[in-house]
Amino acid sequence: MATKRINMKDIAQEAGVSTATVSYIINKRSDQVIAPQTIKKVEEAIKRLGYVPNLGARALASRHSHLLGLLIPQTEKETKLMFSNSFYGTFLSNFEYEARKKGYNILISGTSADESYLDVAQKRSLDGIVIVGVELESDIKGLKKNGIPAVLVDSYGMDKELSSVTIDDENGGFLATEYLISMGHRTIGIATGYLTKEGVNTERLKGYKHALSAHGVPQDDTYVYSGTISYEYGIELGLSLAKSPDRPTAIFATADILAFGLVKGLKKGGLKIPEDISVVGFDDGFMASNMEPALTTVRQDVDSKARIAAQLVIDAIEEKESSSNIVLPVSLVERESVRKLVVN
Amino acid sequence: MATKRINMKDIAQEAGVSTATVSYIINKRSDQVIAPQTIKKVEEAIKRLGYVPNLGARALASRHSHLLGLLIPQTEKETKLMFSNSFYGTFLSNFEYEARKKGYNILISGTSADESYLDVAQKRSLDGIVIVGVELESDIKGLKKNGIPAVLVDSYGMDKELSSVTIDDENGGFLATEYLISMGHRTIGIATGYLTKEGVNTERLKGYKHALSAHGVPQDDTYVYSGTISYEYGIELGLSLAKSPDRPTAIFATADILAFGLVKGLKKGGLKIPEDISVVGFDDGFMASNMEPALTTVRQDVDSKARIAAQLVIDAIEEKESSSNIVLPVSLVERESVRKLVVN
DNA sequence: GTGAAAGCGCTAACAT
DNA sequence: ATGTTAGCGCTTTCAC
Numbered sequence: 001m002a003t004k005r006i007n008m009k010d011i012a013q014e015a016g017v018s019t020a021t022v023s024y025i026i027n028k029r030s031d032q033v034i035a036p037q038t039i040k041k042v043e044e045a046i047k048r049l050g051y052v053p054n055l056g057a058r059a060l061a062s063r064h065s066h067l068l069g070l071l072i073p074q075t076e077k078e079t080k081l082m083f084s085n086s087f088y089g090t091f092l093s094n095f096e097y098e099a100r101k102k103g104y105n106i107l108i109s110g111t112s113a114d115e116s117y118l119d120v121a122q123k124r125s126l127d128g129i130v131i132v133g134v135e136l137e138s139d140i141k142g143l144k145k146n147g148i149p150a151v152l153v154d155s156y157g158m159d160k161e162l163s164s165v166t167i168d169d170e171n172g173g174f175l176a177t178e179y180l181i182s183m184g185h186r187t188i189g190i191a192t193g194y195l196t197k198e199g200v201n202t203e204r205l206k207g208y209k210h211a212l213s214a215h216g217v218p219q220d221d222t223y224v225y226s227g228t229i230s231y232e233y234g235i236e237l238g239l240s241l242a243k244s245p246d247r248p249t250a251i252f253a254t255a256d257i258l259a260f261g262l263v264k265g266l267k268k269g270g271l272k273i274p275e276d277i278s279v280v281g282f283d284d285g286f287m288a289s290n291m292e293p294a295l296t297t298v299r300q301d302v303d304s305k306a307r308i309a310a311q312l313v314i315d316a317i318e319e320k321e322s323s324s325n326i327v328l329p330v331s332l333v334e335r336e337s338v339r340k341l342v343v344n
Numbered sequence: 345m346a347t348k349r350i351n352m353k354d355i356a357q358e359a360g361v362s363t364a365t366v367s368y369i370i371n372k373r374s375d376q377v378i379a380p381q382t383i384k385k386v387e388e389a390i391k392r393l394g395y396v397p398n399l400g401a402r403a404l405a406s407r408h409s410h411l412l413g414l415l416i417p418q419t420e421k422e423t424k425l426m427f428s429n430s431f432y433g434t435f436l437s438n439f440e441y442e443a444r445k446k447g448y449n450i451l452i453s454g455t456s457a458d459e460s461y462l463d464v465a466q467k468r469s470l471d472g473i474v475i476v477g478v479e480l481e482s483d484i485k486g487l488k489k490n491g492i493p494a495v496l497v498d499s500y501g502m503d504k505e506l507s508s509v510t511i512d513d514e515n516g517g518f519l520a521t522e523y524l525i526s527m528g529h530r531t532i533g534i535a536t537g538y539l540t541k542e543g544v545n546t547e548r549l550k551g552y553k554h555a556l557s558a559h560g561v562p563q564d565d566t567y568v569y570s571g572t573i574s575y576e577y578g579i580e581l582g583l584s585l586a587k588s589p590d591r592p593t594a595i596f597a598t599a600d601i602l603a604f605g606l607v608k609g610l611k612k613g614g615l616k617i618p619e620d621i622s623v624v625g626f627d628d629g630f631m632a633s634n635m636e637p638a639l640t641t642v643r644q645d646v647d648s649k650a651r652i653a654a655q656l657v658i659d660a661i662e663e664k665e666s667s668s669n670i671v672l673p674v675s676l677v678e679r680e681s682v683r684k685l686v687v688n
Numbered sequence: 689g690t691g692a693a694a695g696c697g698c699t700a701a702c703a704t
Numbered sequence: 705a706t707g708t709t710a711g712c713g714c715t716t717t718c719a720c
Binding site: 361362363364365368376377378379382401403404405406407 | 689690691692693695696697698
Binding site for chain 1: 696697698699
């Protein structure tokens, strides 16, 4: 049998004060001076009765829900969230932890056919949103129009009014490619997802091209393989490359998950990594070192990305800072998936 | 500049009706008969003004938040959520999707030193909770006392009043072990996490022992390796086994992630899989087929687990069903990590 | 078929 | 230093 839920009025009565006083004490408001003994009385009543504030009611009255939204891509439009990719899981863990430390909870929702994310944000009175890896122009406009702070992660839409967190994607592409060149490769392919103008893949491709031209390696657009960032596409591409006699000697895959599939497909097609073909990934997620061969890859710090994103939305909500655009560094992690070629 | 948020009163005015009528229409209440033309007027006003209901206010008035909590383990007490393990990501994706289809959103929160999950549930007026892989007795008692429906996933606490979803863990352990026996193995180890009485590991161990005795294979407790369900422990164990001359010829790891680490460690220690030692995992997550060698493992259907969990909490909330305890089947997926031994 | 009004649990002027 | 009270945006009983 559910016991009656204690509310503020109960506490006020028990302590012999008004609800306003209880509210002041609970919220530790520095602009209200309360007698220490009153505080004590109230705190005891709270403890005695086991009072837990109702944040929904508080949100209604104060217009602050202390709820943050996290918007991540969906596997197919309007269905499941993309948490199978461990990148998002890692992001969420860190984001939630950072937000929780600052008194915010996280609401997770995808969008359905009849409901945009703006709808969700409004319905749930979200105080702020972090948008990862998607640029939904209409949603972002709507959020702005409704005064809901948003932070963009991994997006080059560059709405300069919004805070953002990215990594140095171009440099990542550059590092990966330059490394392959330094290992003697001269025909280097790139496997990537859709090349949208706001996406990270386009930046990584830029870095790739930049490295090639900087080192006088000829470019060949037939070596640019653009599909989806997925294990499946990687396999498919790997199989087809294995059959193709004039394939490059190395491939830079713009995500580990793509590299995993690629390696799988190449092996299935009868090739050995790195003996027959070299592969470099991007992310340095948990499984990169666990592959066979261990994956040489561009490392990014997802933990920091997520924590900073949380700080930035909260800053925007609490109006502590004007918007800022953070770019995190990347680095190359050398493992076993690249072969040193002897140049003739 | 944030435009004023439209509320129900605005709609009532615009349509020339009362807020009660608007409320009836929005909630499509079958016990209220409304003139079709009134409905039309109101719906048009809603469209014209772009009204989005405030679910927080609705929750306050109706005592239903349509918010579900998902409680998963934390990496260390009171810090980050365990989403780096892709099992939980997959679970969340499916759970959120199923819940969303039924009009519920998901709140994600870990617990901190000063705040139990019961506090979170109360503060946020959660309508129901799904608890995955943890048995927090005090929290569960508290939830019950406060009348908050909870569903237990992967827990053998067997609070029969609560709905639960598990898989046939014991059978999974049995299948894995019996398979190894059928492949000629006679010294078979098991690598597992903590053996708590409510946890899945204990059940899988039961299945392992059952298979051994059913086939007359002698048991040896020195072959039971109990640590944590983590990549790191797997590596550690693999390295130590590689050094140990009287190691078993096969190991059943009660989680893929453990098997990944184990294989890594064994290889590091100079052994070949499956030539020198065979490994079977549990989960059949995304990466199992991507290992080298591809992992033979017990398959469980995480998608169904999550969807059913969502259905069960919602049933409990809406009092459609009395509690039920669902057990999902498992199966063995044969790949390349087990060698057939010729028995002398 | 529709509306008036009380109330959900809280906050924040404004009094005192 | 503390209390009174009017909302916040919605639902729901009870009238009409």
